[in-house]
Amino acid sequence: MQTSFTAEQLRQPDIAEANAELRKCVHCGFCMATCPTYLISGDELEAPRGRIYLAKVLLEEEKDAPRPEVLAHLDHCLTCLSCTTTCPSGVGYDKLIAIIRRRTANAPTRPAAKRLARRLLIHTVPEPARLRPLARLGRFIAPLAKPLLNRRREWRPLAAMLDMAGGARPQRPLFGDYPPLAEGPGEGRRAALLTGCAQGVFGRAISEATLHLLRMAGFHVVIPRQAGCCGAMEEHLGEHARAVRRAAANVRAWVEASAELVVIDASGCAGTVKEYAALLKDDPAMARNAVRLAENAFELSELLAPLADALPWRAPRRKRLVWHAPCSLTHHLRIADQPKGLLERVGFEVLEPAEAHLCCGAGGANAVLEPEIAATLRARKLDHLHAAAADAIASANFGCMRNLASEARLPLFHYAQLLAWAAGGPDPFLTANRRMPATRDGGACSGGTCGCAT
Numbered sequence: 001m002q003t004s005f006t007a008e009q010l011r012q013p014d015i016a017e018a019n020a021e022l023r024k025c026v027h028c029g030f031c032m033a034t035c036p037t038y039l040i041s042g043d044e045l046e047a048p049r050g051r052i053y054l055a056k057v058l059l060e061e062e063k064d065a066p067r068p069e070v071l072a073h074l075d076h077c078l079t080c081l082s083c084t085t086t087c088p089s090g091v092g093y094d095k096l097i098a099i100i101r102r103r104t105a106n107a108p109t110r111p112a113a114k115r116l117a118r119r120l121l122i123h124t125v126p127e128p129a130r131l132r133p134l135a136r137l138g139r140f141i142a143p144l145a146k147p148l149l150n151r152r153r154e155w156r157p158l159a160a161m162l163d164m165a166g167g168a169r170p171q172r173p174l175f176g177d178y179p180p181l182a183e184g185p186g187e188g189r190r191a192a193l194l195t196g197c198a199q200g201v202f203g204r205a206i207s208e209a210t211l212h213l214l215r216m217a218g219f220h221v222v223i224p225r226q227a228g229c230c231g232a233m234e235e236h237l238g239e240h241a242r243a244v245r246r247a248a249a250n251v252r253a254w255v256e257a258s259a260e261l262v263v264i265d266a267s268g269c270a271g272t273v274k275e276y277a278a279l280l281k282d283d284p285a286m287a288r289n290a291v292r293l294a295e296n297a298f299e300l301s302e303l304l305a306p307l308a309d310a311l312p313w314r315a316p317r318r319k320r321l322v323w324h325a326p327c328s329l330t331h332h333l334r335i336a337d338q339p340k341g342l343l344e345r346v347g348f349e350v351l352e353p354a355e356a357h358l359c360c361g362a363g364g365a366n367a368v369l370e371p372e373i374a375a376t377l378r379a380r381k382l383d384h385l386h387a388a389a390a391d392a393i394a395s396a397n398f399g400c401m402r403n404l405a406s407e408a409r410l411p412l413f414h415y416a417q418l419l420a421w422a423a424g425g426p427d428p429f430l431t432a433n434r435r436m437p438a439t440r441d442g443g444a445c446s447g448g449t450c451g452c453a454t
Ligand code: SF4
Pocket: 034, 035, 036, 037, 038, 046, 047, 048, 051, 076, 077, 078, 079, 080, 081, 082, 083, 084, 093
């Protein structure tokens, strides 16, 4: 793509980076066939090629407050990165959209309700101490407030936020220091487990399952209180400085806990932690440790797959699963087979749905901010998942699971829960709640086999 930045503009590092990516695009349009927002709208400005063109114009004109309709096309992007997997020219669309998001983070041309929803997301989701009381309030006021908010299209993000916050009883996040439960390939190495923000509050059963697996593999697991949200939510919303502060806080907490490696069971967060070296490159106090920990950060299946033969599996589990591959796993981390391979290794049959490469609608913060797009993509995804006639849906990212759970007719599990069952943990089918990928009563421990202190 031809660009016409001035020499002065190219001295700005983000414009220079964007220019390099824009110039790789040869307009071939291959990316459009795999873009979910294009597939449901048929509008080229809802496709990567159209968004790349919009980005070029915005950057050339240095407009940080584009017209509302232009901003909407860019905001609709799910950051699923399906286009980066498809693009034959290697256009770094992820870099381009990140630059645009930072420049337009506070654009006054966004509708007021959306600006409010973005502020609420930034100030609550990454903060469990705020998210838990909000979730309690959400459960209380949702029956009254949601119908009112849903009456006006522009207020629907706030209704979706109530759904997100109030869909399940909030739980106490997991913290502590957990020695190995068995001798194993982990050899007592200290592994920091990231339990995240929303998953920490609504999906504790997933963290418990991962904790169990790691301890059974011989790792000494640490979950420092000072570590928390990875920063992905803030980065998605263009709040780069906040994301950098989160990264620094996590690195500091893991260094203080003497962690040798970091394990993340939410694929969306794993992608962000692996980028900590880049996020903290300008922080002299943190940069060296950020590089070390980012190099030793593993999405759970990356760590377990090479160790699978040495893990203490119990009886094989004979259930049919249909696999929902999160975009963060497939298109960002480029992990295709490890979680499915592990599930098959312990006896599960794992089926692939049609359109497995397409986003479920939860990409970025779109489950809340773009509820209509999210609902259309969720329905399309669930049609394919339900058609597989499986016993349950298995996935690898809490955000996708929350999004799908609201309409799924099958139990939904994180693959860690299913593997932990095969390693002597609780049977997740006994506590399955079809609306929520968590324990049925929300607050209780799902079985106690992890030995967690709470
Ligand atoms: S990231 Fe996903 S939604 Fe955004 S342009 Fe690429 S394929 Fe489309």
